[in-house]
Structure formats: C-alpha cells, structure tokens
Amino acid sequence: MTDDLLGRHRAVLPDWLALYYDEPLEITHGEGRHVWDARGNRYLDFFGGILTTMTAHALPEVTKAVTEQAGRIIHSSTLYLNRPMVDLAERIAQLSGIPDARVFFTTSGTEANDTALLFATTYRRSNTVLAMRNSYHGRSFSAVGVTGNRGWSPTALSPLQTLYVHGGVRSRGPFAGLDDYDFVAACVDDLKDLLGHTRPPAALIAEPIQGVGGFTSPPDGLYAAFREVLHERGVLWISDEVQTGWGRTGEHFWGWQAHARSGPPDMLTFAKGIGNGMSIGGVVARAEIMNCLDANSISTFGGTQVTMAAGLANLNYLLEHDLQGNARRVGGLLIERLRAAAAHVPAVREVRGRGLMIGIELTKPGTDEADPAAASAVLEAARAGGLLIGKGGGHDTSALRVAPPLSLNVAEAEEGAAILEDALRSIQ
Template sequence: MTDDLLARHRAVMPGWMPIYYGEEAIEIVSGSGRRVSDASGRTYLDFFGGVLTNMIGYDVAEINEAVQRQLATGVVHTSTLYLIREQVELAEKIARVSGIPDARVFLTNSGTEANETALLMATNVRRSNQILAIKNGYHGRTFATMAITGHRSWSSSSLSPLNVSWLASGDRLRGRMAGMSAGDIAEAAVDDLREVLATVTAGDVAALIAEPIQGVGGFVAAPDGVLGAYQKVLNEFGILLIADEVQTGWGRTGEHFWGYQAHGVTPDLITFAKGIGNGFALGGVVGRASVMNAVPAISFSTFGGNPLSAAAGNAVLDYVLSHDLQANAARVGSILLDGLRALDLPILAEVRGKGLMIGLEFVRPGTTEPDAAATVRVFDECKRGGLLVGKGGLYGNVIRIGPALTLTEDEAREGLAILVDALNLVDAEARIG
C-alpha cells in the first residue's frame, strides 16, 4: 500500500517536492503524544514534529476540545471582514507575550506569508525596497521570501521584487566567521554590516530580517548579542529589524520565549508560524503599531486567523504558558545536548543549538568538508531504530532535532540512545572506509 501511494505521489506531485526516505517513504497515519505510527503499523518517536510544527505533540485533549467546540458551532470560516472572537483573543495574547509595547497583530496561514507581510510593512514605512538578509537564512518559498533566502538549495529563482544585500552568517566551521571567538564574531559582524551599508546600498534600507537561529540552514546561530550589536547600527540609519521566529518562538530555545531575547533587542516586527497552530495552518506578524499600520491600502487575509485555526492557536498558547513548556525545553534539551556533546566522533564536527532545537553537523574525518552521505546514513539508521529526525544545512550535512516541547525526560533518553547508536555505527563505517 505504501509503495502504491509513493508511486501515486510521484505521478501527480511536482518533482521538486522532496520526500523523506526515498523508496522507504512512510505515510504517518496516527499519532499520540510524541509518537506516530505509519501505514504498516510501526511506531516511531518523533524528534522532528512535522518540521517543528507539532509543538505540543499529537492528539492533545485541550487542542482537540477547542477545535471540536468551534466545529460544533458550524462556523469554520467567516473572513476578517467580520469580527472573529477567537482571532481577537489570540491576538491579545500574542501582543502580551511579544515584548513589543503597543503591539498589533496580523494573522496569516504560514510563515512564508508572515514574512511577506512583514516585508510589505517595512518597505512601506521606509519607502524602500532595500532589504538586508543573512547568508544561509531561509524565509519561505514565495517570490519575495525566496529573494531574502540565502540558501542555494531553496532559491528557485534569481528574479526578485527586492534589492537584497547580504550579511555573513554566524557559521563557525567555515566562511568568514570560521574559528572566531564569540566576541570576535560580534565585532566582525558589525564591521560587515557597516561595510555593506557603505558600499552596496543606496542608504535608505528598509529592514534587516534575521532568524535568531537559522532553521533550514542547519540550526546555525551567531553568538548571543549579535542582533543587539546590529540594531545599534541599524538605529543610526532608521533601519527596521524583523525577527523571523517561525522556528525559534514559543519557548523552544529554553532560555527565552523568543529567540531574539538572547540578543538584548526589541524587534520592530516578529514573524511567527509553525508551532502556534500545532498542525493547523496559522502564522502571523506582531509589531509596533506605527509599523503595522503602515500599509496604505486595504488588505486582509481570507483564511488567516479563521475561527478554527485561531481556536487551535488559543489552546496551544494557553498550553505552552500553563505548562511552562519553555522550562521543559531547557530541562529536557539539556539531556540531549549534554549526551551528544559528550561524544568524540570524527564525523561529528559540531553539536549546536539551544533547548529543543539541536543540530548535528557531519564532516569527513579530519576535515571541515561536509559529508552529506554520512548524514543520510545517520538519518536512515535513526528511522530503523524507531526515531524520526530532520535534515538540513547549506550542504545537506546536518541532522535537525526539534521534538515537541512536551517531550519527557524518559523520551529524551530513549531518543538519545537511538541517536548515539546510529552515530557510532556510521562513525565506525567511516573509519573502515
């Protein structure tokens, strides 16, 4: 049945849509807690959560009940041309936790759409289509968001409605920042920003958009404080700061509720999505009222923040706060990070991340040369061991770990054991090879 579904998928879906595990692709048909089952009946511990989206896990009573209550009204959609109580309540909560005074919220269907909206607002405020973006970043798959995506594998077109200037990433293994200390990276980053502003822009730049931790880029992050150092320079020119928190928000890093808070800044705009819907299509922008209100024409979202997804979002955010999932991410994430950092394997160049956002970068032993093949082997061995993880990185050589924030300590140790077995096996193969 799975093979037939794979063939049907290939026959009707575009070829550029990736699907994990190739000929052994799985169909996930049920889930509970942090576990999912495929069509053959095999159960897996899920350490990727639908790309960091199933943030509370599967089959969560509080979310199910909120959605069922809304379904029982018979109203799934009305559009934002009418008052939507669930949307207003969710926006109020997001504004309160955003850290932005007098915030306004606009709800969308996805992170891509959220980033498009933030770009619309920033370019209107500044009357400029010039944007600063960071190499190795990812912000979406639409025309403008591809233009600010500094990751070759995800850039499907060189055409752009924006004039984009690029800043160096915080990658400490290779590139401009390789081998630098945290302090030196911060200094180099500021020098890079000033050089870019002085040389390749017309001066009236609209905004810098940055992920506090680069998601698709393989969970690469500049040292804490770099966004703060950037903002001091940005403020000299009136340039806005957009924090793309699609993957880092809602307490996932453990240290803070938002990734930007590690940097001592207050963004003008924050974009969010993924986890806030726990699988329901929901994203948005929260920001300063003066920026959010800058759109000079009528605009709205037909489906964004509809009664059903907003009901789910309210239940998700209530659950995150009432169960202090940020603290759980810090506690349980430390089990994984400590266990992985204790390994001394030539194929494993770096274990990085915060909380329940962890990246493992693979190289050819004795070098910094990316080893995508070893990454795929670890990826496949994890699946054979009953663990689902993600992949990413500029060179396809990073395992991405982003479990539900409800992950228990026992589940963390269980997943860690499977990971360690896979890593040791693939490392041994590399030594022999």
Template structure:
C-alpha cells in the same frame, strides 16, 4: 505532485496517527518523533485541549474571513501582543510562516519606501517569490529573479567563514564592521534586516548572544527596521527564552516579529506582530482569506494556554540541556561528527567527511535512514551540502524519552559509520 516535492526516506513513511511524542505509520510501527513535522507539533501529538477546541469550533462555524468580527482572533492577537514585548503592538494573522515573512517584507518596504533588504548568509525565510529573494541558502533558492535588492551580511554561522576563529566579542565586532561596510556601499535607504535568531533550515546555527543587539545599534542610527523571524525559534523552543530575539535583548525588541509553525500545533497559523506605526502603514486594502480563521484561532489559543500552564519552555531547557551534552559526549568519539550545537530542544549535529571540513550529506542521509530503522524520526538540513541532522521534538519531551531517543540516534550513527567505513 511535482518532482521537486521531496519525501524523506527511500521507503517513504505514511504517518497515520500520533499521541504524545510518538507517531505510528500505516503498517502500525511506532516512532519517537524528534522532528515534530518540521518543528510544528510544538506541545504534543493529538493534544486533547487542541482537538476538543477544534471540534467544538468546527461544529459552530469553520470559516468567516477577516471581513467579519472574530472573537478568537482578537483574543489570540491580544495574547501574542502582550507576549511579544513590543509596546503598543499590532498583530496580523496569516496561514503560514512564508506568508508571515512575505507580509513583514511588504510592511517594511512600504514603511521605508525602499526595496533594499538586509538578510543573513545561509538563511531561509520561506518559499514565496519574495521570501526566496531573501534566502541566503542556495539549496532553497530556485531562482535568482527577485522583487527585492538583497544584501547579505555575516553573523549567523559561528564556526565557519572568515570570522570563525575569533572570540565571541571579536566575532561580533567583525560582523558589525561588515554590516557598516555593506550599508555604506548600499547606495540607498535600506528598509530592514530580517534574521532568524537561530537559523532553522540552515542547520540550527547562530551567532553569539548579543549579536543582533549590536546590529540594532547600527540599524537604529539609520532608521532601518529589524525583523526577527521566529517561525522556528518562537514559543520557547530554545528553552532559555520565549523568543529567540531575547538572547539579543539589549536595545529592546524587534520592530517586527514573524511567527508560525508551533503556535497551531499542526493547524495552519502564521502572523506578524510589530510596532503599530509599521503595521498600520499600508495605504491600500489587504486581507488574508485564511489568516485568522476561527478554527485555527481556537487551536492556537488552546495550544498556547497549554504551553504556558505546563511551562513547556522551561521543560525544553531542563530536558534539552542534558540531551545536548549526551550527544556531544558521544559525537566526540565519531570522526565525522564536526559539531553538536543548539539550545533547548533545537539541536543540530553537523556531519563532515572525515579529516575535512566538507559537509557530508551522504552521511546525513544514511543516519536519517538508520534512525528510522531504530524507531526514531529526525530531520536534516544545513547550508550548502545539507549535512546537518536536525533534532526538534515536541516541547513536552520527557527525560526518559530524551534518553530513549539519544540511544537510538547513537545506534544510528554507529550503523552509518560502519556502512561508510568511517571510524
């Protein structure tokens, strides 16, 4: 494996099995999973409905490719098109979120005949050559070479930057003015704006509700497409809405919506759903060898059915709200906790050096290790510095498990505070 393929923990954990919201390592120790394999185990570990569907399909045929008819793929595409809110939608399946965003960029630049893309500062959209080119988070941008001309705009980091001290309304107005200024200076026909409704790798940050609706008005004036990257926010993760874009619903849905991660509950599914005229715009053949694989499609269908029948988005709201408030109450007494933010079961805890506004990645690493010792798995990330703890458990998390995890995380913060000599 290459040296840049990082592992969590000084003593890396080998996960050997999972059940519900818990996983076990090779030594038999149990952990409460508050990260879900980077927001991918959406419903629960070893969900019987998914396991049974995968086993049954594997016994028939594993792979055919999109060159042949595939009933599960059509059924899942129809369901996603209906759920997307996009009229007369088309769906193309890929095998990852990176490939989904790469496809959306291909479609948008082909449709608009331009390689100019608007992206948000602090953003992350994948690890392919094109998606790195629109990633505004320097920690995840290993090259400045690019097939695209990317223009970055303000808006997705509410409590930092030049507009942080403004009210929500004034913040949105300032970001819209910035967007107009960028477009006036672009000197060409911009293809699209791609944006995460809540930034994932960037530390679960977001702008005020309605921000992208305000952006949409400016984009519509110039025919620019809006791509909503729902790889992490989709399927009800935020609790308040099924899609992250719905917090910015004025003006209607995006032109293109990308998805992945949670839909397969661990199976590799990604895709793009969008307006038919955009999805149909390619003038050459294009396929995805593994996109739409029968075995992943039946997993997605079973997982999505379980999610909806058990109202797991509603559960994310009911369990996530009190969890956020508990963490905020505790964090207010810890001087290196700058902010607890998020919605639903997508929660970020930003850590800074005491008495400063400077990200403290060393503290985040210590808390990550301490949480593991307590029996809790969490993530970390954030913008430059990476000082944000990321909490995103399966959406079936119970109130009792939320309380258990919060208690373990509080102990981990106290242990890290003691080790760091903070107050």
C-alpha cells in the same frame, strides 16, 4: 501502504517536492511524542512535522478546542468580527515584547515573512533588504529572494535587492577563528561597510537560530549590536521566529531575547508551533509600521476561527505547563547526551543548539567538507531504530536537525539519544 501511494504522489505532485527516506513514510496517526506509519510501525518523533507539533500529537486540549469550534463556525474571513482571533491576538501582542503591538494573522511562516517584507518596504520606501547568509525565510517569490541558502533558493529573480550579511554561522566563514567578542565586532564592521556602499535598506530580516540552515546561530548579542547600527539609520529589524518562537530554545520565549540589549525587534514573524499542526502564521509589529498601508487588505484564511481556537488552546497549555522550562531542562540533558555520543564519532563536526532545537553537523572525518551522504545514512538508520529526525544545513545538507515536541520527558530523551547514538556509530 495498501496501495501505490508513492506512485500516485509522483504522478500528480511536483518532482521538487522532497520526500524523506529511500522508502518514503506515510504517517497515519500520533499521540504524545510518538507517531505510527501505515504499516503499524511506531516511532519516537524528534522532528514534529518540521517543528510544528510543538506541544504533543493529539493533544486533548487542542483537539477539543478544534472540535467545539468546528461545531459552531469554522470560518467567516476578516471582514467580520472574530472573537477567537482577537483573543489570540491579545495574548500574542502582550507576549511579543513589542510596544503598541498589532498582530496580523496569515496561514504560514512564508506568508508571514512575505507580509513583514511588504510592511518594511512600504514603511521605508525602499526595496533593499538585508538578510543573513545561510538563512531561510520561505518559498514565496519575495521570501526566496531573501533566502541565503542555495539549496532552498530556486531562482535568482526577485522583486527585492537583497544584500547578505555575515554572522549567522558561528563556526564557518572568514570570522570563525575569532573569539565571540571579536566575531561580533568583525560582523558589525562588515555591516557598517556594506551600508556605506548601498542606498538605505528597508530592513534586516534574520532568524535568531537558522532553522533550515542546520540550527546555526551567532554569539548572543550579535543582533543587538546590529540593531544599534541599523537604528541610527532608521533601518528596521525583523526577527523571523517561525522556528525559534514559543519557548523552544528553553532560555527564552523568543529567539530575539538572546539579543535583547537594544530592546525588541520592530517586527517579529511567527508560525509552525503555535497551531500545533493547524495552519497559523503571523506578524507582530509596532502600530505605526503595521498601519502604514494606504490601501484595503484582508486575509481570507488568516485568523479563521477554528485555527485561532486551536492556537489559543495550544498556547494556554504551553504556558500553564511551563513547556519553555521543560525545553530548557530536558533539552539541556539531551544535548549533553548527544555531545557525549558524538565525541566517539569522527564524522561529527559539531553538536550545537539550545533547548529542544539541536543540530548535529556531519563532515568527512578530519575535514570541514560536508557529507550529505552520511547525513542521509544516519536519517535512515535512525528511522530503522524507531526515531524520526530532520536534515538541514547550508553546506550540502549535512546537518541533522533534532526538534521534538516541547513536552518531551527525560525517558524519551534518553531513548531517542540512544537510537541516534547507534545511528551515528553505524556510519563509521
């Protein structure tokens, strides 16, 4: 950095605004699956701006769409007809799997989840919400109120009454020792017991794979089993697809499809990858739920023309190049490569994930005790080797998060795995 950017950052931005690395990094530009810092160092990017650069850095199709749209009009608000917004909404409604779907665009995943909670509580006339332990849904007042991860929940105050359910973490907690069938059955029994002690909730909000929680997930079918219990009582299911959407898991386009026995959710929320760095979020819901508001509303910046043009170009590229299939193929190779490497590192408790959404949990060897210092050390060592990854986890942030752009090729996956293997070995 040519000036004291870190000092300037600290002087004008909040203390709680986290920065990675002992010497924080200024990223100046990117191309494909690589980025460069202000000193000219080149890195293989396995985190994509927190799973947001979904296809590739500086993807020509997206930059062209943004440039052309910006040359016409950037913004007009939702008070006027907006062709790019309608075009993208039609595509997302069709892809969502939700019947008679309506789409409302926001500027972030936080705002999308906040909006879904507004719809659910209004529709059901209840401010009680079910959420999963170890979950994360955003930083707004209501989203924090349904976040089950202590490290990302800065206040106990909330406009909602939130009740936390078992099941989001397969390998920890009171049911961890059960096989998958019995695990699901125990979690369903816990849910039924909980519902017997409270007024009818508005909704269950759940991430199919918990992002900030360290890429943990339940056995396939858990949320389908939950849905059957909830549907009998009129309780809605909101699938938070901010990190799992758009084919990242490889096997499915949406995370909820791993739990599809009982059909699609009543609502799904999305953000991050659809804009490939542009600020897009949104909610898809059945029309009767979306239309339950009896007052006027708008979105000043949700659905603005330039972001919609970017999202449409990005989605077209993803579908035309079968990036979901690429995530399945290359992600499968990457996770097996990382499991082989981790087998020789006692600090690795588990390598888990799907597609290009992979978590590596670190603990003190021979125990289940989280080791956040080890996670930080691996993060630093990976950077020194030319690889950027993320962190997360519900037990003192001791999980590494690996989530490259979905266009990652086999050679890059091998290169990143080799760097990460060296980084893991360096902590022994």
